Amino acid sequence: xxxxxxxxxxxxxxxxxxxxxxxxxxxxxxxxxxxxxxxxxxxxxxxxxxxxxxxxxxxxxxxxxxxxxxxxxxxxxxxxxxxxxxxxxxxxxxxxxxxxxxxxxxxxxxxxxxxxxxxxxxxxxxxxxxxxxxxxxxxxxxxxxxxxxxxxxxxxxxxxxxxxxxxxxxxxxxxxxxxxxxxxxxxxxxxxxxxxxxxxxxxxxxxxxxxxxxxxxxxxxxxxxxxxxxxxxxxxxxxxxxxxxxxxxxxxxxxxxxxxxxxxxxxxxxxxxxxxxxxxxxxxxxxxxxxxxxxxxxxxxxxxx
Amino acid sequence: xxxxxxxxxxxxxxxxxxxxxxxxxxxxxxxxxxxxxxxxxxxxxxxxxxxxxxxxxxxxxxxxxxxxxxxxxxxxxxxxxxxxxxxxxxxxxxxxxxxxxxxxxxxxxxxxxxxxxxxxxxxxxxxxxxxxxxxxxxxxxxxxxxxxxxxxxxxxxxxxxxxxxxxxxxxxxxxxxxxxxxxxxxxxxxxxxxxxxxxxxxxxxxxxxxxxxxxxxxxxxxxxxxxxxxxxxxxxxxxxxxxxxxxxxxxxxxxxxxxxxxxxxx
Numbered sequence: 001x002x003x004x005x006x007x008x009x010x011x012x013x014x015x016x017x018x019x020x021x022x023x024x025x026x027x028x029x030x031x032x033x034x035x036x037x038x039x040x041x042x043x044x045x046x047x048x049x050x051x052x053x054x055x056x057x058x059x060x061x062x063x064x065x066x067x068x069x070x071x072x073x074x075x076x077x078x079x080x081x082x083x084x085x086x087x088x089x090x091x092x093x094x095x096x097x098x099x100x101x102x103x104x105x106x107x108x109x110x111x112x113x114x115x116x117x118x119x120x121x122x123x124x125x126x127x128x129x130x131x132x133x134x135x136x137x138x139x140x141x142x143x144x145x146x147x148x149x150x151x152x153x154x155x156x157x158x159x160x161x162x163x164x165x166x167x168x169x170x171x172x173x174x175x176x177x178x179x180x181x182x183x184x185x186x187x188x189x190x191x192x193x194x195x196x197x198x199x200x201x202x203x204x205x206x207x208x209x210x211x212x213x214x215x216x217x218x219x220x221x222x223x224x225x226x227x228x229x230x231x232x233x234x235x236x237x238x239x240x241x242x243x244x245x246x247x248x249x250x251x252x253x254x255x256x257x258x259x260x261x262x263x264x265x266x267x268x269x270x271x272x273x274x275x276x277x278x279x280x281x282x283x284x285x286x287x288x289x290x291x292x293x294x295x296x297x298x299x300x301x302x303x304x305x
Numbered sequence: 306x307x308x309x310x311x312x313x314x315x316x317x318x319x320x321x322x323x324x325x326x327x328x329x330x331x332x333x334x335x336x337x338x339x340x341x342x343x344x345x346x347x348x349x350x351x352x353x354x355x356x357x358x359x360x361x362x363x364x365x366x367x368x369x370x371x372x373x374x375x376x377x378x379x380x381x382x383x384x385x386x387x388x389x390x391x392x393x394x395x396x397x398x399x400x401x402x403x404x405x406x407x408x409x410x411x412x413x414x415x416x417x418x419x420x421x422x423x424x425x426x427x428x429x430x431x432x433x434x435x436x437x438x439x440x441x442x443x444x445x446x447x448x449x450x451x452x453x454x455x456x457x458x459x460x461x462x463x464x465x466x467x468x469x470x471x472x473x474x475x476x477x478x479x480x481x482x483x484x485x486x487x488x489x490x491x492x493x494x495x496x497x498x499x500x501x502x503x504x505x506x507x508x509x510x511x512x513x514x515x516x517x518x519x520x521x522x523x524x525x526x527x528x529x530x531x532x533x534x535x536x537x538x539x540x541x542x543x544x545x546x547x548x549x550x551x552x553x554x555x556x557x558x559x560x561x562x563x564x565x566x567x568x569x570x571x
Contacts, residue, residue: 012476017394017403020387020447024406027444031421034428109320112313124317126556131324133552135505137522138541141529142331148533150344152330185324236412243414245508250529260416260508267420267512277424280417291412 032284039074039277074278084262084279088286091259094173094248095241098180102237103230105181106188110229111222113189114196125193132186140179140250147175147251171253179247184240188233195229196222231297235290243283259283328545335538352539362524362540369504369521372435376442377499383443384450384499385492391451392458410448418445419512426513433515441513442506446499453498457491490558497555501548 078084113124131139146153147169154166169175199222207217245260252258257265259279266276335353339346356362387407390397410418422441426433465487469479485492507522514520521540529537 013394016386017390017397020383020390020451021399021403023383023444023447024387024403027422027425027440028406028410029402031425034424035417035421038424105320108312108316112316112320115313116317124321127321128324130549130552131328133501134328134545134548135522135541137505137507137525137529138331138544139327141525141533141537141541142327144529145334145533145538146327146330182323182327185320189320239412240414243416245414245416246526260414263416263420264508273424276420280420283414284417287412287414291409 035277035280038274039281040071041274042071042073074274075282077275078278078282087257087259087262088282090256091242091244092286094176094180094258095238095244098177098184098241099234099238101177101181102184102188103234106185106192106233107230109185110189110192110196113193114199121197125190128186128189136183136246139183140247143175143179143182144170144250147178170251173252175251176248176258179251180241180244183247184237187236191232191236192226192229195226195232199225228297228301231293235293239287239290242287331538332542332545335535335542337535337538340535352535353543355536356539356543359536361519362521365519365521365524368435368518372439372442372510372520373500373503375439376446376503377496379439379443380446380450380499380503381492381496384447384495385454385488387447387451388454388458392455392461407448407451410445411452415445415506415508416512419509422509423512433513434518437513437515438510438518438520441509442503445506445509446502449498449502450492450495453495454488454491457488461487493558494555497551504544 109128113121113128116124145151148154149166149168149170151169153169154163157163158166169178203221203225204217207221208214212220242258243260244258245264248258249261249264263276263279263283266272266279336348336350337344337346338349338351387403391400391404391407394400419441422437422444423433426437431437461484465483466479469483470476474482505522506520507526510520511523511526514523525537525540528534
């Protein structure tokens, strides 16, 4: 009887692991390998629009022609065309600055929430997270309403006579920054709050008792102790922002696209699948470094606990 | 002891205002009688009435809801299995790759997920449509499910399961009679998140869909690209209302069920 139970257990265990494992292999890992392969292929006017196609039926000979058909041409194209390079630079620039803005805006909010009474904290965190549940598309569309030339933002600015002429907000980088900061604020506030909330207040009291001024306590004690939350927040925002598509497409101009838009246009507009794949592979390469840093950080945090 | 300074209070008030004002303005504009969105023409529900005439839009809404139901359910099953494997099986062979495949999609740009899945579907020459989008959304959402269920399983009292097994329950019975009811609040929260993610997604669906299957975000996107439209204000307000009611109901439910471990992570 116990024998049988154990057997049932191990078969079940294998199933529990194998089903999601197989799913992720087929629908996450294999697609990546295909992207990598197509990035080394040539554009062709065919269906699918690239060559060489992989033909298992041709056997060893097919395999040889397949590999001899691969080339690094697409990567050379990316290196030589300023459009691609500018689009990478612009993505990293926008992601870096908006992450900085997010940190500067998110920190005081997270800090303040962590200092409210326990019960209020729970409610405030729900309030911060709630907008994240509504569609990103809708939230960005809401900003399209506000940032129109004759929209409410310009009405307010004119009424306060901060500006004389209503400025154009849409199709500018400022609009992209506003949209990104708005959409990613919960992702910055949550990890910051999680570390600030655990902060040992006796350390702050000790510093105050020893005559340390308040700004210095913040600079020397609070800020360094919240560095793990800052790193988590920065990475949680920076990585997805680099590849962002919806926000720059709806709020930004078309003159200098971000990398997500470039992949989109190569794919849907120019039907150049190999080039789109090569741009995507380089983007993943660009993002792997911060992901590895984050993994290490997370692993260390788990060990500490 | 915890005194709230004016600075702290101001940071919270400004932060919350910044997060909610745009949505409030959107809802107010959706009741604007004027066709010109920026000109206030008095209160009216005419845009909501006009939505009922818009057959393609209703069609898309129906597709999106069906899609979200399918993907959320599949993602919840797969994600829960993955969470069980990660928490319970210790250091099995291939764990590193498994964990990487769970966490990578959480931060992966949607453009890349969409592109790579489309290339897979093209490579195996499958007809694209409802089911390809469902598979793509399942893959994207299951990783979020895993993270939520995992956080609940980590502080799970193993002695309850051991007791059931000692009393002669089979592993399968133990799971359904003991484990599942205890992690159910987290699973419900995860299902809702998966549903919201699927309903929200534009990019992955655009890549993986086929002719005739236009999801609601794709339809809204094609309309708003060209500028603001009063009908779209109404559609978006309805979606905000639905999501708002669902989330508030769910968090009340979670509070009753004591699902703090699962819900707090979000």
